[in-house]
Amino acid sequence: MARTTFAPVTDDALALFTDLYELTMxxxxVETGHTPEATFSLFFRDLPTDRGYVVAAGLEQAVHYLEHLTFTDAALDYLATxxxxxxxxxxxxDFDFSGDVRALPEGTVVFPDEPLLEVTAPIFEAQLFETLLINQVGFQSLVATKAARMREAVDRHGDDQTIVDFGSRRAHGTDAGLKAARAAYLGGVTGTSNVAAGRAFDIPVFGTMAHSWVQSFPTERAAFEAFxxxxxxxxxxxVDTYDTVGGAETAAAVADERDVDIRGVRLDSGDLVALSKEVNDIVDCGIFVSSGLDEYAIADFLTDGGVATGFGPGTALVTSKDAPTLDPVYKLVAVxxxxxxxxxxxxxxxxxxxxGQKSVNRVERDGRFERDVLAARDESAPGEDQLVDVFEDGDLVYDLPGLDASxxxxxxxxxxxxxxxxxxxDPDPYPVDVGDGLASVTESLRADLAAEYTPE
Structure with missing residues (x-):
């Protein structure tokens, strides 16, 4: 019996990364000759738990998909079966994207009902993109938002601690781990522990040691000396393999004996607040804290007087554990x-x-965002439209910024x-108004459709 091997998501495989019903439609x-121009909008209806905003991410991967989408002979042979x-x-x-895309630049904050991107193309083309665009943009936006909230937890205490993504081993697959590392960096973490993500996206990589290093030596002191x-x-x-305070004392002694200014010690268990205070009195170096961290735990740690120069969130970051889905949708809005x-x-x-096609107009006052106006694309509305042209007639017209810029x-x-x-x-809702033109079109169309399809 043939063995199934690991199949990476290559450009070839991306063509088939779609739900069957897209291809069925x-x-x-094709067979009915029904090929009207159409606009699909990618958005979400509600904010996840405790979120006051979402950070848009994943556009770079969406652009790559649209640029490189091709059906190889192998893919077509499979579809024939x-x-x-x-x-x-x-x-x-002969598939070749010929349409237009408008999107929010990565790093833009976005709110319910506002399009993260809109695709306008013959419906045969635009229909295909639903699954992968939701997958790439939805997941990365979710993780970028989680990372931004962790950075917010640190910033609210006026410090500039390092935050390192430790989560790739707990991510839902290798591709998810890589994309999570990218999105987390975009959202505000300092770097990642994952070497492949560091190489792929030019993200700073960080690492310490595992308990197995310490356990493999005859004594904790011998392990520290060797390292x-x-x-x-x-x-x-x-320092917490056996006893955290004792480990910190041993680390300080080894550093002194070796005449080395070690970068830091890491705490990974126990009462992190109390232990960080005790350890801070022993060592003259940074204190890096890990173990089950999310934005709430980081905020509580700092509020309670914990001492740290860095944090290593893992599972909670790469899975957005408390709110693991953004529930984005890709809906036909014009035909x-x-x-x-x-x-x-x-x-x-x-x-x-x-x-209909839309604009996301942002109104500012004194350098702060005051409100958004979700408007019909062709109506005059206050504020500056946040959507930018990405593709025109199938050609990429947007100069994708680097990850650091995003x-x-x-x-x-x-x-x-x-x-x-x-x-x-419990964040305060951000005001999003509906433009007069969009409101008018919505109510008129709703009435027409209700009159046509509601039973008497």
């Missing part, structure tokens, strides 16, 4: 009628969408939000 479009006919397979073989002999001033010693794009919407209970944008955007919106618990 695409075959229907799933019952797809020659007409749609021929169309997929310091190799790494000198760069040494960070894990060609009589040669023109006409707004369309759903009336499903709890899932009503705003119709990270800096995320920091500036977060700092310009109202203080209450940035709160870690």
């Amino acid at each position: 695409m075959q229907g479009y 799933q019952g797809f006919g020659d007409a749609v397979l021929d169309a997929l073989a 310091v002999d190799v790494y000198g001033d760069e040494s960070v010693l894990l 060609e009628r009589d040669g023109e794009l006409a707004p369309t919407m759903k009336l499903s209970t709890g899932k009503v969408t705003y119709p 990270r800096e944008r995320a920091r500036r955007q977060r700092e310009r939000l109202p203080e209450g919106t940035r709160a870690l618990r």
Whole structure:
């Protein structure tokens, strides 16, 4: 029996990273000749628990997908085994994105119902992108937001502690671990422990030692001496394998005997606040804290007087453990009628969408964000539109910023939000108004659709 091997998500595999019903509909479009122009909008309806905002992330990966999407012979052969006919397979073989994309730059704060991106293209093309765009943009935005909140927890105490992503081993797969490291850096962490992410995205990498290093030596002292002999001033010693205070004393003694200014010690268990205070009285170096950290634990640690120069969150960061999904959706909001794009919407209970192409206008006062106006794209509304042109007629027209630039944008955007919106618990809602033109189109279309489809 043939053995199944690990299959990385290559450019080839990305073409098939879609739900079957997308391809089913695409075959229907081809065989019926139904190929109108259409606009799909990617957004979320509600903020996750305790979130006052979301940080948009993942656009760079979305752009890569749209630029490199191709159906190889192997992919087409597989689809043929799933019952797809020659007409749609021929169309997929010649697939080349020809549409427009407008999107929020990575690092932009975003709120419910505001599009993170909009795709306008023949419906045969635009339909295909739903699964992967939701996957890339939704997940990275979720993790970037979690990271921004951890940075917020530190910033509120006026310090500049290092925050390192320790979570790749707890991520839901290798690709998720890499994308989480990228998104976390964008959102505000200092770096990652994952070497592959460091190489792939040019993110600073950090590492200390594991308990296994200490346990493998005859004594804790011998373990520290060996490590310091190799790494000198760069040494960070894990001091809680047996007894945290005793370990700190041993670390200080070894550093003194070796005449080395070690970079720090790490605490990974116990009453972190109390132990950090005791350890701080013993060592003359940084104190790095890990073990089950999230933004709430970091904030409480600092509020209670804990002493640390850095933190290593893991599981809670890369899975956004307290709110593990953003629930983004990709909905048809306009479709060609009589040669023109006409707004369309759903009336499903709890899932009503705003119709038509949109703008996200942000109103500022005294350098701070005051409110947003979600407007129809062609209406005049106060504020500056946050969406930028990314693709025009299938050509990339947006100069993607580097990850450091997007990270800096995320920091500036977060700092310009109202203080209450940035709160870690029970944040104040950020005002998002609906433009007069969009409100009018929405109500008119809702009435027309209700009249046509509601039983008498």
